[in-house]
Amino acid sequence: MDKLKSFTSSSLFLPIVALAVLLIFNGIFVEGFFDIQITEDGRLFGRVIDILTRSSSLVILSLGMTLVIATSGIDISVGAVVAISAAVVCTLIGGRGDGAAETPMALAMLASVGIGILCGIWNGILVAKFKIQAVVATLILMTAGRGIAQLLTEGQIVTVYYKPFASIAGVIPGMPLPTNVFIALAMVLLVVFVMKKTSIGLFIQSVGINPTAAKYVGINVTLVLFLVYAFSGFCAGVTGLIESSLIKAADANNAGLNMEMDAILAVALGGTLLSGGKFYLGGSVIGAVTIQTLTTTLYALGVSADQLPVVKAIAVIAICLIQSKKARDLFDKWKSGRSAKAVTADAKAVNKA
Amino acid sequence: MAAALLEMRHIDKVFPGVKALSNVDFTLHAGEIHSLMGENGAGKSTLVKVLTGVYPKDGGTIHLNGKEIYPKTPKEAQEEGISTVYQEVNLCPNLTVAENIFIGREPRRFGFIDWKEVNRRSIELLKKLDVDIDVSKTLDNYPVAIQQMVAIARAVDVDAKILILDEPTSSLNEVETERLFRIVRQLQKQGMGIIFISHFLEQIYELCDHITILRNGELVGSYEVAKLPRLELIAKMVGKNLNDVKDMDKMAEKSVPSDEVFIETNHAASTGQIKDVSLQIHKGEVIGLAGLLGSGRTETAEMMFGLKEVTGGSLKINGKEEKLSNPMAAMKEKIAFCPEDRKLSGIIGDLTVRENIILALQAMDGMFTHIPYSKQVELADKFIDKLRIKVSDRDQLIKNLSGGNQQKVIIARWLATQPRFLILDEPTRGIDVGTKTEIQKMAVELAKNEGMSVAFISSEMDEMVRTCSKLVVMRDRKKVAELTGDQISSEGVMEAIAGGEK
Ligand SMILES: Nc1ncnc2c1ncn2[C@@H]1O[C@H](COP(=O)(O)OP(=O)(O)OP(=O)(O)O)[C@@H](O)[C@H]1O
Ligand SMILES: [Mg+2]
Secondary structure (H helix, E strand, O other), rough: HHHHHHHHHOHHHHHHHHHHHHHHHHHHHHHOOOOEEEOOOOOEEEEEHHHHHHHHHHHHHHHHHHHHHOOOOOOOOOOHHHHHHHHHHHHOOOOOOOOOOOOOOHHHHHHHHHHHHHHHHHHHHHHOOOOOOOOHHHHHHHHHHHHHHHHHHHOEEEEEHHHHHHHOOOOOOOOOOOHHHHHHHHHHHHHHHHHHHOOOHHHHHHHHHHHHHHHOOOOHHHHHHHHHHHHHHHHHHHHHHHHHHHHHHHHHOOOOOOOOHHHHHHHHHOOOOOOOOOOOHHHHHHHHHHHHHHHHHHOOOOOOOOOOHHHHEEEHHHHHHHHHHHHHHHHHHHHHHHHHHHHHHHHHHHHHH | OOOOOOOEEEEEEEOOEEEEEEEEEEEEEEEEEEEEEEOOOOHHHHHHHHHHHOOOOOOOEEEEEEOOOOOOHHHHHHHHOOOOOOOOOOOOOOOOOOHHHOOOOOEEEEEEEEEHHHHHHHHHHHHHHHOOOOOOEEHOOOOOOHHHHHHHHHHOOOOOEEEEEOOOOOOOHHHHHHHHHHHHHHHHHHOEEEEOOOOOHHHHHOOOOEEEEEOOOEEEEEEHHHHHHHHHHHHHHOOHHHHHHHHOOOOOOOOOOOOOOOEEEEEEEOHHHHHHEEEEOOOOOOEEEEOOOOHHHHHHHHHOOOOOOEEOOOOEEEEEEEOOOOHHHHHOEEEEEOOOOOOHHHOOOOOOOHHHHHHHHHHHHHHOOOOHHHHHHHHHHHHHHHHHOOOOOOOOHHHHOEEEHHHHHHHHHHOOOOEEEEEEEEOOOOOHHHHHHHHHHHHHHHHHHHHHHHEEEOOOOHHHHHOEEEEEEEOOEEEEEEHHHHHHOOHHHHHHHHOOOO
C-alpha cells in the first residue's frame, strides 16, 4: 500500500502510465505488437524494437531540452539545428555517384556535431550574456536555421551514396540493434553520469528556481545558462547525423521538422515543469519514447501525417491539464474529502459503540 | 465582557511530518489589538493562514460574530471581513504600486477600470502612511520597506472587521513603525479587531492589549499584556523557567579585535550607489554599519562581496589591493554574505534544506565536483543542530520552513564555507527573541574564538550596540562617523546621523 502510494506520487508515475496505456492499446489492437524476432546474425526485429530505434533522436533532443527547461528557458531552435547539422555532414561527404567520400566521414561527423555546438553557443550567448528571453533568442535560429541549411546544400537535397554513412542510423553487421539506439543510450548514460558526479544538476535547478539567490551564493549563472544551451546544440548536432543517415540525404526543409515541439512535449510529459527548477531526465526519456509510440500508433491506425499534429495537440492539452495546479488541487480535495468521510464514519462507529 | 468577534476553537493543522497546530484556541474581541507570540516555527503564521483560508484546517471551528465561517481562499476570507498582510509580502513586483493596491477590486466606470481613480486613491492611502512615492511605477523599483507599506495600505483600505498583520514591521524603521501604529490605533477605535504578530517585544508592549502564546503548535495561554512581564513572556514562549531565561539574555563580552586588518576600503565609491566609504575591519572585530534606510549600508556590504563594482578609491584585503568582480571572487577571499532580502536573494525555495546549506560550499568547490552525500548530510545535520533549525527532515523543502528558520538556514549556508569575514545584513529580521540573542552571541564568539571578522547590519540599534566593537555610521551613502568604545550607544549614533561630519 505504502509502496503503491509512493509510486503514484513519484515523478515517473504519469509518464509510465501514459506509456503503459499506449503499449496496452497497441498490444490489443495491433497483431504481434510485442513479437520480437532474432535473425541468424543476431539482429533483433519487431515493432517494439522499431519504436525504440525511431525514438532515439527524440530521446537525445529531449536530454538537452530538459536541462534548458530546468533553467526556466526553452530552445525552439533544435529542429532547425538538426537540419543544419544534416546539411553539413552530407555536403562534406558529398553526393558523388561513385560512392566515394569527399571528406573522411569521421571528420564530416565531427564538423556537423561541432556546428550543432556552435549553434548552441550562439543561443547561449544571446540568452546568458545579452539576457534575451529564451523563446525570442532561439526563435532567431529557428527561423534562420533552415535558410542556413538551404545555403549549405545550395537548395538541393544532397543524397549521399557513400555506404558507411548509412550505418549511423542502421545496423553494423553483428550488432543486435541499429547504431542510433546505442548512441542514444550512450548520451543518456553520459548525462546521468555527469549529473551524478558533478553538481551541475544542482546549479541548473538553483538557476531555474531563483537566479538572484543563485548569483548570491557564487554560482556563475551566465556560465550555467551558456552550458545548457551549448549542450542542447550538441544534442541537436548528433540528432542531425542520425536523421540524415536515416534517409541518406540532407533535406533542408524537412530534416528535424517540428522536432523541437516533440522534444518540449517529451520533457513536459516527463514531469519537468516548464517554469523550471526540478527536472527529471528519466521522465523525459520515457516521455520521448511515449511520443514516438503515439506517432507510430497513429500511423498504424491510418491517421495521415497532416492530421497527426491535431491528435498530438489533444495529447498536449491533456498532459498540461493533468499537471496544472488546479487539477492537482481538485485531486487533493477529492482525496482529503474521501479521508474526511472515512473519519466521520469512524466517529459514528465510535459513537454507536 | 462583550461577545467575541472571532472565536477559533480546537484548531488542528498537520503538514507532512509536522503537527503545526494542535487543539489551538484563539479569541479576539472587537476593538482589541491582540498579539500572537511564539518562537520561530511555533505556528503563528499557520494559524493566520488557516483562518484566512490559505490552508484548509484539519479540525476545529471558526466563528465570526457568532456565525461559523469556512473561508476556503483568502478572497473568501476577505469577503467575510478579514483583511491580511502576510509575513511573506505577496505582491506582484512587475505591477505598479497602484495596481498592487487595487488589484481584484478596481474602481470602475462604465464597466472599465478607472485608472485615474485608482491612482488618486492609492496616493491618498499611502499619504495616510506618510509614504510619498510615484504610484505609477512598478513595485520592484522600491525597497522592501516601501513594499511592506504598500501591502499594509492595501489591507487597511478594505472595509474589514478584522485586520491581521503578520510581522509587518520587520523591515520598517522606527518612524515608519510609529506611523503604522497610529493607523492601527485609529482602526482599533473604529471597533476593528486586530491580530498583530511581531518578534519585537517593545512593539508588543507598546501596542497590544492581549497576548496569546503558542509553543510547538500548542496553546500555552492567553494573557493581558499588563499582567505579563517581559521575562515571564519569554519564559512561556521558550518553555523554560524564569532563571534560565535571565541567564540566556546575558551577553558575552565584546570581542577585542587584533591589530591585523582583514579588509579595508579607502574612499571607495560605486557609481550611483556609494559616494565615499573608508573603513578598516580587523581580524576578530565585530563592526556595525549603522544608518537610516537608504544610507548605503547594504550597498557597502555588497561592494565588499563583489556585487557592486568599486569605481573609485580602493579596496584591500590582507593589505593587497583586490578587484572583486563577482561574489565568487569574494568567496575565494573567504568572505561570506547573508543578504537582507531572504526571499529574493537568499533561499532557493524548491531545494531541500540540505541542498540550501551546502550550496555556497559546493559553488566554491566548483561545478564539476560533488560533495559526497554523506558529507552533505553531516554538514546539514551539524548546522540544524547548532542553530536549532526547526525542520521535520533535512530533505524538507526550504520554502516550507517558517520564516525565521529559513533565515537560519541561510546563516548556516555561509558558516559552512568557514569564512574569514562574515557579513550579516539584517540577520535577526523575523527571528524570535531567544534566537536573536543567540545569533548576536554567535557573531561575537566567532570573532573572539576564531578570529573571524564580522560586519553586522541591523535596523535595531540596540542589537548593534550590544555586539559591535566598532560602529561605522553612514548617511547619504557616505561614512559620517566612526564610534568605538564608550562612544557606542544609540544616542551616539543618532547624533552622528543628525550632526553629519565630525
Ligand atoms: N507549507 C508547509 N508545508 C510543510 N510544513 C510547513 C508548511 N508551512 C509551515 N510548516 C511548518 O509548520 C510549522 C509552523 O510554521 P509557521 O510558519 O506557522 O511558524 P511561525 O510561528 O510563523 O514562525 P516564524 O516566527 O518563524 O514566522 C513549522 O515547523 C513549519 O516548518
Ligand atoms: Mg511566521
